Amino acid sequence: MSEKTIKANRKWHTIFFVFLIAVMTFASITITDFNIFHGIATLPKAIAWIFSNMWISQETWERLPTILEKLLETVLVSIAATTTGTVVAFFLSLMGSKTTGRSTIWGAFARFVASVSRNIPVVAWALILLLSFGQNSMTGYLALFVGSVGFLTRAFIESIDEASQSAVEALRATGATYFQIVFKAVVPQCLPQLISWILFMIETNIRSATLVGILTGTGIGYTFDLYYKTLNYNAVALVTFSIILAVIVIELMSNYIRKVII
Structure with a gap:
């Protein structure tokens, strides 16, 4: 098997695994009903809550x-x-x-x-x-x-x-x-x-x-x-x-x- 063929096989293997990971990620998001945009949008409120409540008082x-x-x-x-x-x-x-x-x-x-x-x-x-x-x-x-x-x-x-x-x-x-x-x-x-x-x-x-x-x-x-x-x-x-x-x-x-x- 030539070096060119080996490189081509590695390329297709890489593309296949990237595609497989993308499919698994999309399937996981769909099954769990996860909304990444909603999570990012609520992040500022979560950080604000932490700073307003999670502070160490004198008591x-x-x-x-x-x-x-x-x-x-x-x-x-x-x-x-x-x-x-x-x-x-x-x-x-x-x-x-x-x-x-x-x-x-x-x-x-x-x-x-x-x-x-x-x-x-x-x-x-x-x-x-x-x-x-x-x-x-x-x-x-x-x-x-x-x-x-x-x-x-x-x-x-x-x-x-x-x-x-x-x-x-x-x-x-x-x-x-x-x-x-x-x-x-x-x-x-x-x-x-x-x-x-x-x-x-x-x-x-x-x-x-x-x-x-x-x-x-x-x-x-x-x-x-x-x-x-x-x-x-x-x-x-x-x-x-x-x-x-x-x-x-x-x-x-x-x-x-x-x-x-x-």
């Missing part, structure tokens, strides 16, 4: 200690879910990776667990776990834990598979044990990427924990929901500002740690 600042306490609870639960999920994900990734996997069956099992826990949203896991554990911090922790295991297992598997095989083969030739190969050849190569994924997961879990808290009645999410339902928009503004600030601080810390490590 609201008195609620700051309670809000910070709930925010700290959310951050700690997110970190706990991520760190414990990291341990489980690490061993699952060792089973699922082509570099370190010892059994096809266990490898398929690890990838299946990662796929199921990753593809079901954290909010859905929270709703499922609510039936067994009720509205408490444990439900929120488990929902974030399951989501973390799924995401990190997939990310760790990809990182391990990208590791150089030369060091692995060298240790195998010397008769090194399985865990000596893992911790002397594989982990040192992948460690910066693994830490980067863990930090990213902490940031993601803090954002997800806010929504999960609304369902489980815990943390900053419950505080936000409580003030919102009582129409205390000044307190809602302070809660929102606190969440945004916390996420920014965590992200800055993560970026700094990445720079130091990588």
Whole structure:
């Protein structure tokens, strides 16, 4: 097949996919009865409402200690879910990776667990776990834990598979044990990427924990929901500002740690 024919095929493939996306977009707009022009027209009113209602009053600042306490609870639960999920994900990734996997069956099992826990949203896991554990911090922790295991297992598997095989083969030739190969050849190569994924997961879990808290009645999410339902928009503004600030601080810390490590 000539180069000209290949370019022509790529062109037609691109046109087909653009056309397909356009059709799907139009069908979605039609089915949901979405009016983009109406949405744009109401945007100024929405912004005006936010600035007129979502402002922090002097009385609201008195609620700051309670809000910070709930925010700290959310951050700690997110970190706990991520760190414990990291341990489980690490061993699952060792089973699922082509570099370190010892059994096809266990490898398929690890990838299946990662796929199921990753593809079901954290909010859905929270709703499922609510039936067994009720509205408490444990439900929120488990929902974030399951989501973390799924995401990190997939990310760790990809990182391990990208590791150089030369060091692995060298240790195998010397008769090194399985865990000596893992911790002397594989982990040192992948460690910066693994830490980067863990930090990213902490940031993601803090954002997800806010929504999960609304369902489980815990943390900053419950505080936000409580003030919102009582129409205390000044307190809602302070809660929102606190969440945004916390996420920014965590992200800055993560970026700094990445720079130091990588």
